[in-house]
Amino acid sequence: KAGVTQTPRYLIKTRGQQVTLSCSPISGHRSVSWYQQTPGQGLQFLFEYFSETQRNKGNFPGRFSGRQFSNSRSEMNVSTLELGDSALYLCASSLMSGENEQYFGPGTRLTVT
């Protein structure tokens, strides 16, 4: 079974631009979570989607948004990019929500210049 995939793997953007990242979960998994990883802040929860609905959101500004499609694929969007948005963005999928194990994708490395 293929693992979680994320595209693109690397991205360089300029301040003020917007970006869309994509995550394809493991086949059959219906829950997708997004995390921002930076050296100083560890793994910060962005949001979680289940059955095309955002179920929870972390403490990030409204510039960060996401969605989930009927095939469970998910996208996250960051508008008006700031230098501080430079980070590794990881998504993780699980079969259901609640207790189930989460499996991470390889991440998208975003650099904002």
Place this chain on the structure above:
Amino acid sequence: GENVEQHPSTLSVQEGDSAVIKCTYSDSASNYFPWYKQELGKRPQLIIDIRSNVGEKKDQRIAVTLNKTAKHFSLHITETQPEDSAVYFCAARTRGGFKTIFGAGTRLFVKA
């Protein structure tokens, strides 16, 4: 809000020694506690997890203990090997909460 504290931030041990990483969570409704290992440049990998109805779980050289009363859980690695060197993250999840909170991570160095 929910919080998971993880200690120590850095741990250096000699090959063959044991390593212990401790975490404390704030949300008493948390009931699932996974541990992830992240090697440099790679994605986090689940190495062991424990649910709130269990006090201890072991998988070969790795064990996790949970004290729900104190809201503490710990990772124990015995007979450490150089390939155990990585960053380890603890996390806590609330059933139906649709949110996993991670600790800040522990960088483990195993010296040969």
